Amino acid sequence: MAKLISLFFGNAFILAYALDESTNQVEAINLKDISLPITLDSLQTKETIYPIPAMICFDDRIFYGQEVRTHKKFFSPHTFLYMKQYIAKNQHLPRIIGDQEISNFQAAEILMISIIHRIEEIYGAENISMYVFPVPPKGFEIFAQWIEKFCFRIGLVSFKIVDGGVCSLLAYGLGHELGTNFMYINFGPMCLDLYILKVEESSNEPRLRSVLLGGLNKNYGSIDIHKSLRDELIDYNITVRKAAEIVHHLINNQTFEEEINGQQLHFSRTQLHELLNRKGYGQELKNILADLIDLASGIGVTYESVQYVLCAGSSLQVPYYRNILKDFFGYKLLYNKAHNCPAARWSGIPSASGQWQYHQGQLRAPQPDSKGRRL
Structure with a gap:
């Protein structure tokens, strides 16, 4: 266990x-x-x-x-x-x-x-x-x-510090894609982090590290969606926490039905998406993604040279986000592991603690992988 x-x-x-x-x-x-x-x-x-x-x-x-x-x-x-x-x-x-x-x-x-x-x-x-x-x-x-x-x-003493860029690439089984450009987008509850990266092999420890080519940080997240839904359903006098529950339910279901404060609420995923479009969330996200592409062009990274767009984060589960990202990035978008923890899936992630890693309260040398590299 x-x-x-x-x-x-x-x-x-x-x-x-x-x-x-x-x-x-x-x-x-x-x-x-x-x-x-x-x-x-x-x-x-x-x-x-x-x-x-x-x-x-x-x-x-x-x-x-x-x-x-x-x-x-x-x-x-x-x-x-x-x-x-x-x-x-x-x-x-x-x-x-x-x-x-x-x-x-x-x-x-x-x-x-x-x-x-x-x-x-x-x-x-x-x-x-x-x-x-x-x-x-x-x-x-x-x-x-x-x-x-x-x-x-x-x-x-039993800890490991990992590079989020390398971590995201390994989570999708792309550890062999060294030297290629990729984008990493992390959706937090209240902010959006967008990075243009490539992973390189180093002669020093850790052997794999991401090289940050450029990045953007924006206020944008699910907490705003929860507030907008609360305001939309003002007649039901719901809290932001209840609104978050409704949004979470609509991730895997088309409708939400419940009696709230003596009133029967019937709210669908389609209604939620219409609300968000009306509030301008979709256009705002598209503008942020366009800014990311402009940033990439400004540093000499063309969209054609970007091999993958890797997404992670708690609020990416919301289908509204995913649909916009799929329309924008097409086949380059990978997001299936978005709500899991990629770091927890890989024991071979390079550690920031240099040549030594800390495990079970004891120092140990990093172990070689299948190619003989010491990660």
């Missing part, structure tokens, strides 16, 4: 997946509410704030208000003021409250320990073989070094 745990970090969300190594089945982990309060007690102020995942993200979009204000802990007035001040100045943590500094590292430590404890409660600490951290291609080295430092600080 050994579990391989993968953790994806976004600006205001964390996605966790578990791979059962005996059955090769991947499942999403419901972390529920993992925020713990930090009390800032100084001569000038005594405040309690609730760290959110945005505090441990290193991308330059972290200050976008849309991505952080959606977390329910913003019902806490101190947390809201803290992040509002942070957003207004368009800057990263650390921030100073009164005469006390709270750093992103401090917030990350509290969050990560809480996440690990929650996962151990679910599966049992003895059943977890390794934690895997897929890292975005942008800023990979900085992020990887930070995660490694953090894991050592909290005493987590």
Whole structure:
């Protein structure tokens, strides 16, 4: 029953997946509410704030208000003021409250320990073989070094840090496609990351690494769809959480039927798509994809030279997204593994920890693959 745990970090969300190594089945982990309060007690102020995942993200979009204000802990007035001040100045943590500094590292430590404890409660600490951290291609080295430092600080030694670009290619069984250009699009609940990459073999460790040729980061995600559906069904007085439930149901079903607040609701996937078209989501996504193609052309990468468009992310399951992507990219689009964790499917993913990888609390040299390469 050994579990391989993968953790994806976004600006205001964390996605966790578990791979059962005996059955090769991947499942999403419901972390529920993992925020713990930090009390800032100084001569000038005594405040309690609730760290959110945005505090441990290193991308330059972290200050976008849309991505952080959606977390329910913003019902806490101190947390809201803290992040509002942070957003207004368009800057990263650390921030100073009164005469006390709270750093992103401090917030990350509290969050990560809480996440690990929650996962151990679910599966049992003895059943977890390794934690895997897929890292975005942008800023990979900085992020990887930070995660490694953090894991050592909290005493987590059974972990691997993987290159998200390499990871995406291996997930689709394309590890042999070295040197070819491809696009990697990751749909998060509130943001969209688009990368133009190629994977190369290196003489140094790790032997496979993605080369970032260009990229875009946009606010765009399922949380907006949930809000739009809530507003559309205002007569039923539903919450954003209920709207998300309806959208999730329509992923695999054509209609949603339920009595809500004494009223019978009948809502179809077609109605949802019509709503999204009316709100302009489809055109917005097409414009973003066109910007990606323009970016590629600007750096000398033609669409014809792009071999694959690989998609991943939690909100890509929504058929509305998939249909637009299929129409735009055609046969080059691969998305069937979008909602699974590609990192958890591959034990041969290159590690960011250099020549040595950490497994079961012990150092071991990287093992050669079938071609004799040490990954």
